[in-house]
Amino acid sequence: MSSIGHLLGSFLGLDRVNTNFTYTLVYRGCSKVIPHQEFRLYLLIPAAISTILLAFSTRRTKQKLHLLNGRPGLVFPMDVMKRSHRFSYAAAFGTLAQLCATIVFDAKHAFNYDGPAYLKVFIALVSMLIYGMGYFPLFAGISVGSPMGYLVATLFSWVFTAEFFANSFCTQEMVISYLILIIGVLPEMLCYLYLTFSLPVRFVLSIAKPVKKTKLAVDFESSEDLYESIRKSYQGIHVTKLFKRPPPPPSPPDGAKEKLIFLLKSLPGKVFYNNTKGFRYSARLVSVMTVGFILLYEFTFLLFIVFYQLFDIAEQGLIANLDVVRRETVTGEDPSTTILRDTLNISYYLVIAFRGCFLTSLMVALAINVVFLLHYMASYKYNLLLLYKGNNEHLTPRALKSNASLIVGSMRYAGYQVGYIGWGFFIQFLLLLVISIAIATIVTLWDVIKDLILQQFMIIWPVLITSLVLNILQLVLSKFLFLQENGDILAMDNRRLFFIFTYFMFFYNIFIGIFSCLMRIIKAIILGALFLPRLDHSTLPKKFQRMDPGFDAYCGFMHVESTHTNPVAMVFISILQAESLTALKRKEKKILNIVLRVDEYQEMLAKKRRKARWKWLLAYTLVNNPEISLQRRLVLAKERNENIKEIFFSRSSSFTVKSTKLDLEDVIIQSERL
Template structure:
């Protein structure tokens, strides 16, 4: 991120001058000249990306349009099937390699090329930059999607190029006082994604050559329909549908001993706070990719903020220590003020570190909660329940598709800026507390005075709220509040009348609390798109939640396991029936050919029988027939002789008919 790199470059001279500094993690990040420049790398990458895309397109065939042209090539290739769950980790790792680029886009709006023109054209330049970024990474995703040896080869080559660029630019510093271990920790998640692609894609390339993968399984590929049904049962959708027909297991018995109760409570608390796994559920490729890039983005931003602000505090502390050494030029009051500033600087450093780690922890836990929320909402949508989301009937199909397209980009942007805003709010809150603690001797009289003014109001409000609750339960409702039926109606009317005037004053304080709660909860749930920050009737005005609803409805409609299994069964039955029909037609054709052959034999035998009967009863016709047959035989022999005259051996100029017959038979 450029703004953090600029701040880091400010401390370069300080790091060079102060050789005795105790801060051993100084790194001149901004002063590093990139081994592979960002803009040049993105532009030059377009050439191999375009060539690879064309090769991948010609390696696939069109499915339904103009198949007679070039044998159906080139085909239309796409980077990722967002509706399937295959190659989830490869896609997640590929998106994880985009984390640093996404941070530059979210926080710095970094372009793919240098631009110094008018400001009003920057939006157009940003659109062109996004197209360049997408085209540069397109072959990596498309190669994984194609799944052929050529696809894996292209994906492998591009992953190696991106890995080389990552290591060259991540570990290049003109001056390095930071240990490589600390630097590796900062980029470890993204580095693991690069290493995963670097080693897994070549292995898949070799396996695809040794054993080509079948992209589709049709009914004709199976010996019987049972084989096809067995493949459906083993799929994720089949397992989910089979699970629906099973009776759910009974709930476990409640724990009895104190130790068992404590273990049960800890397990439930861990599942509620962090993450609870559901056996058999598989997250989609898209949600895994978004979670991966969001987590890596949080890690990198946290690491960079830690580096820049830690150096800022070191720089400020160095200046104050330098002034403190010059005691001859300071008065007693100045030294006290200087000591106070040193103490305040130490407190602010603690506030910064605490706020940064708390914001990071909150967002990481929110990512885990987000996965749980996605799973629960998707399973409810499979059952036709959408109470938490905007119903499909209130949105058009086009708006749902638009929301699905917007979702991934919105989620990454919300995670980045939500984390930054949470960090600023936590930092402000902690600085206020640290200031109060530091300046307690100065402002304690003012604070105690305000507390003496406000504590009667707070105590009275608390007592009256408790009193209203107790009276409502035991005096104004029947059966101690178990049913909503009024009791002591006259006392209720009197109490309500007098509480009206007091609740006006309570309402002012309640209004302030409502504003504070809205700010806190709005900032807290800003990175999460599965919860709207607006009231239920105004949820459609929340663009993030609207995009999430569109994504969930499209996901549910196109990946519902019950619908997918039902369609698979229909397709299996249709293809099996087609196969059975083809066999039946083949049997009919063979049977007809056999019957025709038998009929021909019968006709020939009948004709021979009639001929023999005629010749036996007519000897003259038999004699004439012999003469005709002999004449035809002689003519045939002559034709054979003249057409193969070079093959016969003639000893005299006069041809002997018998010799000709013998040699013709020999030929």
């Protein structure tokens, strides 16, 4: 940029104008406090240590679980099939927007390389590995969801936030104010601040309340609670809607006013985002859209600041030269001075016009791409819901692609989408700029080139009018003369007249075909550039869509999403898990009851054994000691008499004393017999 400024200044003679673009044109204001390459390289050491710690805090799920209690486990940065932690992942990917911009537009590497050119591709691969490894603990910490994971993610988010603020708001002297700097990096700054404050809160909450397993894996009070959790999930809500009768379609509007109001109300839902109960966007899609929006925003802001100042310097230079030459014509001046003045005046008006064209094209390109991002989310939901129903008419059918190619497309999708958004925006901006500059040039130089334009128009307008009239004539004759019932049915009428008219139109349509061919080329260029950022629409014909790498990646992504996130399949699997866990719970209870019964039986047997052993020892003692046996009988008889007396005297209100004595003697006799 500094070289461009010096060249422009020398061309316009800007000796008194500051052409130092080092601080003026770079909206960040100054050189980086923390160097990019050194920071990425030094970050590898704590990133590797943190990844090892996260691995040892996670257990393996399949292989060699007995070894080291199943540790270390394999940690991953992001579950691309889940819908949880969407905003955290989106903010984490949002912090990568600046890095993505340097990769897309600058191809910046993680370290300097001055060797052979054919080895640069390997340097790029190593750089991508370094970039990914540096950010790996941040994403892996969010995915693990444990106190250790949130601690690691918090520390790395603080490091990245400090690096961002240090390089964005450095202490050197700046021409641009801090307010403009904040506006320029506002979306990215919000992502950093969200991670800075949300991750510590999650860390504290994870310590206070340990992370639980899924509801299907924890203990539950009843099976009804388990099924209720399935019903309240977004998959359960979607499946519940399938069993409900859809509401009747609204009656079509009658008048033109009602039709216009209905169209305006339905337009935002078709073009922009509309909420659908029971549907969630995937964390991967939300993250990609976030990176794309931040990329568009910051790139637009950078171009706006840079070129606005560039045009301002050019305008000041032209004004300075006009002041030197004088703005008004002086009698007797040199003709070369008059030509120079006219050239400077035309250049001045062209610079003003080009500045308006540039800013307008930039804003229009940004608006188009933002609308495309919103419409892309609506298109994603529409296509995914169709795939859930087995309808893949918009995409390449799954039967025409192998499963491996679908997985490859799913892996490519996120990177392709970000790259297509960046370069698609740039190409759209250039196309709009060329068109607007052409219009501005014609308007500015109208007095000079109007004769040429009018001369060409006088040659072309009969062709345009004749083509328009004949096209309308063909349509009217086909509807009212060559078809029966005014074109309501495809049945020919006046066949001979139709054959005559077709014969003579053959020769004229040759000339019309030339103009139509040019229009087809122009339409292909405009539509190709317009839909270049969107991967959900192929820029190639339907039979050649598989040759479109972006659309092919989108098809793979959508098919994999549909297969692994189908709500019907997910609810069915959840019900099977619930049934399995319910049956397991019942089996555990049954086994527990059996164990309790066995324990009671064993305790009863042990009591009987103790009683039999005591009786045997007692009998052995009494046999060997006859005196003890006699004394024991007397004691036992006395105890029985006392017990019986207490029982009968407690019921004295029902018996007389005489009967009580007789009964008492009978009871004593019966007890001795027993």
